[in-house]
Amino acid sequence: MLLRGRNYDVRACHDGQSALEQLMAGGVDLMLLDLHLGDMNGLDLLGMIRRAGIDTEVLVVSGDTAFDSAVCALRSGASDYVCKPYAVEELMHRVELALQRRSLARANLAMAQQLHTSERMHRSLVEASPDLIFTLDERFCFTFANERTHHLIGYSPQELLGQSLLDLVLPVDAERVRYVLEHRTGQRAIEFRIASRGGEIAERHFEASLVPVELDLPQLSSRLYGVARDVTDKKDAEHRMAYLAYHDLLTGLPNRALFRDRLGLAIMQAKRKGRQVAVLFVDLDRFKLANDTFGHIKGDELLQQVGQRLQCVLRECDTLARLGGDEFTILLPGLSRKEDAAILAAKLVKEVAAPFSIDGDDVFLTVSIGIAVFPDDGDDIETLLRHADIAMYQVKSQGKNGFDFFLPVMDDAAGQRLRLENEVRRALELEQFELHYQPQVEFDSRRIIGCEALIRWRHPTRGLVPPGAFLGVIEEIGLMKPLTYWVIERACQTLREWKRAGLELSRMSVNVPPEVLVDNDFYDYLIATVDRYGIRRQSFEIEITENAFIADQQAMSLKLAGLAEEGIRVAIDDFGTQYSSLSYLRHLPVTTLKIDQSFVREIEAGKEDSPIVRAIVAIATGLNLNLVAEGVETDIQADYLGSLGAVEMQGYLFGKPMPSSDFRRLLHHEAAVTPV
Incomplete structure (x- = not known):
């Protein structure tokens, strides 16, 4: 095309x-x-x-x-x-x-x-040739050259007459060319480079064929006839391919193949000298969110900035490589003690924590670094890389943004994690997940006005598994989007079933992680799904956490504004625990704030007053936002919240998360006892 x-x-x-x-x-x-x-x-x-x-x-x-x-x-x-x-x-x-x-x-x-x-065409043929055509005397000086020399190497034919070919050839090729010229029996082929004068290309690479010319005329005997073809582009292509074979195209850093070569060499040298070698496996935390928010082009620019930051911390003898995605590896050869690797890792963590700039916006990233040291943690390439990778995942499981050395006990944990990943993948395929629903009630009347859909895993041997045990794995292996879409589908299906049974509910809340919210397909999918099940859009609410606004508040605002225009409700979950700035509340179409249960839990008998809870209630009241208090477990907590003006509550005091059938019976019972 x-x-x-x-x-x-x-x-x-x-x-x-x-x-x-x-x-x-x-x-x-x-x-x-x-x-x-x-x-x-x-x-x-x-x-x-x-x-x-x-x-x-x-x-x-x-x-x-x-x-x-x-x-x-x-x-x-x-x-x-x-x-x-x-x-x-x-x-x-x-x-x-x-x-x-x-x-x-x-x-x-x-x-x-x-x-x-026609012998008369000889001159025009030679001059029109794309190649250099020349003759040399017994001292290898030019006796003839065509006009092509001016275009290719910047010399006119007249300037070349009397000059030796060896004076033009680069010194690194001169001796080899001299040998071929001196051994002139039969046709000989040779490659050489000539420095170009005044052209765009500094030096050109030629493939030449040299043929001795034996004539009866004494003055013309012992001459060499040569044809040199410019193969600069071909050689450049070979060099480019050689470079690409061992370097990452995006960042210009060594790739996996070159890193492994250097690691193997460093191990051999360390064995001879009795030194240590450290391998650092570096993985960016939450890079996928930034990549989805800003787009892949800006995400690539961010990876380039990260590579430059990491490189600045390293020694000249160290090797930084990009394996792919947001994964980097670092080779530290010739260490005398493993503590030196820890010092460098701490510098890397600090360096990456400083804000990056993308189109004038500050982007904050952190890194998780796993360290494996030769010979204690392995004496071959594969073992060191695998153990560094395992140590990195250990850092991620403990909250990210840090580093740790490999320990043998981590190997068992890595095996368990791999089994968990496989089980989670099968669970999604076999539909082992299910939704439980926790009621949200009006404080004064204790009437159910809504519910939150919460995912559970019905494990074939371990029974009901809470989300904290598997959602982290779901996120890391890239299955959060299909799982979230499944939750939305099942929640809408349940709402339709309750509606057909004559059970109306003001709203159904579903948690949506930031990486799914910024997905280009999410907006259309959510609206289409809600409409397909015949659900009032105003009765469907998505819950997002405050960290969704860290990467790009403007982009997130546009997406939420579009949903709000379609009637979808938006709630901020765990309010007050993460994002420090409250300015986004004035510009976002937020309908509900949810007080995090950690604040509610602090309300105890004799210590009912909570300045944080009072402040959140005041914020919601001042901005005319709906307020839901989560984690209410005692009457003391409920009464205190009610006295501050919190109208809606959610927690074990009013009901635990329960299967759809139990929640349906609860709605039937409430409908039966509620006077008409």
Whole structure:
């Protein structure tokens, strides 16, 4: 589509055999070839083209970034190599260059054919050649050079006359070239580099064929005839592929392959010198939230900033690598004591904690770092990496934002965690999760006015598992979105069942984590699901925590405003425990504040007064927001909250979270005893 849009005549082939048939038919100037074909390997097809003598340019466009594949392709006759994903303009530029080379080659061939019929065409043929054509005397000085020298290396043919080729060749190649020139028996091929004068490219790489010319005329004997082709672009492509094989494309840091090579070398050196080697596994905390909020382009920019921050803390001999995503590894070779790794890890944690800037907004990140030390924690690459990874997950499980050394006991914990991850995945597939519903009541009448849907896991052997035991794992393995969507679906289904049974409820509250709320599909999905079940939008409420506003308050405000315009209610859960700024309450379409149970729990007999609770009640009253007190377990707590003006409450005093059937009976009982 890109090529046709630029008026190229394009033929598409879906496998190697059909491509070969098209090429055999002729008329193809350029083939764009993937290395992975349906019926054969792209390298094999290149070999067939070469053996068949098919005249066409080949540009390899492939997602295969292996260094060997790229070099083999270029050596098998491909003129260039482009990695997927590619920039459109770069691909078009490569196509134009290939076609230009094709055009020049055709012109050169046509002139070569004319050379056989007319000796007068010799000069024009030589001068029009895209290659350097020259002759050298017995001292390797130029006796002739075509005009192409001016374009390629910045010297006119007149300037080259009398100069030695060895004076132009870079010193690093000079001795090798001298050897070939001195041993001039038969045709010889050689590669060399020449420093370009006054051109855009500092040095050019040539592949030259040298042929000794033996003539009867004494003054022309012992001369060398040379043709040098500019292969700078080809060599640059090989160098790019070599670089990409061992470096991360986004950050420019070493990748997994290069890191493993350096780690293996560091282990060997440490064994000889009796030193220690530390491997640090670095994982960004909550990066997914920032990435979803700002978008992947800004997320990539954030990863680049993180890489630069980490690099600034390290020594010159250390290696920082990016494994992928938001995971980095650090190699600290030649340590005399493991405490040095702890000192560096503490610096890394502090460095990343400073705010990053994305489009003028401050973004706060933290890191979890696991450390494994050779030889105590392993004496090979795989073991050290695995143990550092295990230690990193231990840090995450203990609250993140820190570092820890590997301990053998962590290995058992890692095995248990892996089993838990597998069980959680199966639980979602087998629908082992279920919703329990906790009533929200009006304080004065004790009448049920709403409920909160809370997820539970009905484990086949452990029974009912509370959310705190598995939600952290759900978040880390990336299943929070499908689980949240399942909760919304089941909650809407339950509301419809109660409505058909004649049981009306003012609202149903569902918790939505920040990473799901910022998802581009969430808005449409929620509205469509609520409408599909015939539920009044005003009776559905999403609960979000305050940390949802840390990354990008403006973006979150726009999403919530859109939901509010559609009638969806928004509640701030655990209010007052996380985000320190209250300014967002004035700008967001929040309908409800929920007093966190940790504040309610502090209300005791004889110590009923709670300044924090009074302040939250005053905030809700001043902003005309609905207020729900969570975790109410005693009459003392309920009476105190009621005296402050808290109208709605939720807690064990009024009912524990219960299955849908029990909550339905509770609603039936209340409807039966409530006078009409």
